[in-house]
Amino acid sequence: AIRIGGLSLTPILRARFWMWISLDRSRDGFWEEKRRPFEEWRKEGEESRWKGVIERDVVRSFGNLPPHKTGARIMANSVVRAMMMVRNRIRHSRMVSRGNLMGNGGEWENGNELLEDGGEMRQEHRRQSTLDCSCIGAFDTTLDEDLCEMALNGSGLSSDVKSDMQNKLRNVLYALAAKHPQVGYCQGMDYVVGHLLRVLQTEAIKMNEALTPAVRSQEVGEESVVQDVVFRVMDSFFMTYNLRHMYWPELRCLKTCCKVFEKLIKLKLPVLADHFDHHDFNVGLFALGWFQTLFLYLPSMPSATVCHIWDIWLVERSFKIFFRVGCAILFLSQPILLNCELEGMMTYLNTFPDATLLNPDILIPCGLGIKVTNRMLEKIEMECVQER
Numbered sequence: 001a002i003r004i005g006g007l008s009l010t011p012i013l014r015a016r017f018w019m020w021i022s023l024d025r026s027r028d029g030f031w032e033e034k035r036r037p038f039e040e041w042r043k044e045g046e047e048s049r050w051k052g053v054i055e056r057d058v059v060r061s062f063g064n065l066p067p068h069k070t071g072a073r074i075m076a077n078s079v080v081r082a083m084m085m086v087r088n089r090i091r092h093s094r095m096v097s098r099g100n101l102m103g104n105g106g107e108w109e110n111g112n113e114l115l116e117d118g119g120e121m122r123q124e125h126r127r128q129s130t131l132d133c134s135c136i137g138a139f140d141t142t143l144d145e146d147l148c149e150m151a152l153n154g155s156g157l158s159s160d161v162k163s164d165m166q167n168k169l170r171n172v173l174y175a176l177a178a179k180h181p182q183v184g185y186c187q188g189m190d191y192v193v194g195h196l197l198r199v200l201q202t203e204a205i206k207m208n209e210a211l212t213p214a215v216r217s218q219e220v221g222e223e224s225v226v227q228d229v230v231f232r233v234m235d236s237f238f239m240t241y242n243l244r245h246m247y248w249p250e251l252r253c254l255k256t257c258c259k260v261f262e263k264l265i266k267l268k269l270p271v272l273a274d275h276f277d278h279h280d281f282n283v284g285l286f287a288l289g290w291f292q293t294l295f296l297y298l299p300s301m302p303s304a305t306v307c308h309i310w311d312i313w314l315v316e317r318s319f320k321i322f323f324r325v326g327c328a329i330l331f332l333s334q335p336i337l338l339n340c341e342l343e344g345m346m347t348y349l350n351t352f353p354d355a356t357l358l359n360p361d362i363l364i365p366c367g368l369g370i371k372v373t374n375r376m377l378e379k380i381e382m383e384c385v386q387e388r
Helices: 011-024 038-046 051-059 079-097 134-138 140-146 159-179 189-210 222-239 243-247 249-268 270-278 284-292 303-316 320-337 342-351 360-368 374-386
Strands: 112-114 121-123
Touching: 011 189, 011 222, 011 303, 038 159, 038 222, 051 159, 051 189, 159 189, 159 222, 189 222, 189 303, 222 243, 243 249, 243 284, 249 270, 249 284, 249 320, 249 374, 270 320, 284 320, 284 342, 303 320, 303 360, 320 342, 320 360, 320 374
Parallel strands: none
Antiparallel strands: 112 121
8 A cells, every 4th residue: 555655645644654653653662651851852952063054954944945946847748758658568568478467458467466576466556557658648637736846845835834844943953963962963864854844743733642652742832742743753763764874974874875776776777877887977976865865855856756755665664665766767867868978967867857757656656666675785785895
């Protein structure tokens, strides 16, 4: 259900699920019965050496500065749609050759599609069930709606609402810097916390009452409850999902992720990898921002796409989905990148003028169709460590 976008039906469902899986279900003995109040963490963080850096990033949050503002456009003649149609036809032909289709007009037997991920059979009910040319036109009715709300875009917020969101972001970042002194504050944390505020703040107060007493917020006032809930969700990301390693001093884990991603490109997209090598194009120039912000840094990235990626990440507890989506973005961008020199590739990957490929109905299925296993990532990571 998560893979096919079950939580996309309503924002309320997604917000409640995120709080439940990160606070209530994922405790693993981590939460203390008597927690230190959020306000104490905030005051301690406000007096720390991170105050100036946090204030700098808060001021430009929620669309006040690029890359949240972008001139990307949805292209009616986008090559991405043609690529998805051809890719669907190729997969259809492979499935027919394996004998997994019935002779019933091209429908999948029992709705099952073989998704190569450790050899497992998974039931996939895709929105694009047909394999003819009509699937291209099907995207036209959804792209405008999906892209109307960009992740962290503040154009739809009034000045008062934006100021309130920035104050909450500032307070949560102060508390996190105090709670995790080994990490302190690192650029990229503001993106993740800002997105959590956008998704969770409406339902945080209601859902807080449904949580078990051990994790329920004891703060007084709606604003304090929202800040405390977002702080503890982010704290769970740090501890349960090991996100803190991405912001560790010297960014060793983040740089390792970029090296793993570079090797993964060579395995999955060898032609593009050769093109990068020919132009001495460093993958880290764009991948650092992708992984550091969990794909929030991408210009024109719809909130629906980011949320769907995070849904899968929270359930699988694996960074695998981010590598898959990264490969899918490059796969869908190949026709453009292969015809660009170094400067052209950098411009494209920093602006994404064709926003079509970031649509969740295109990007997520493409990413899930790329076989990346935990064993594969562990092997590549060991190779990267040995090469240091």
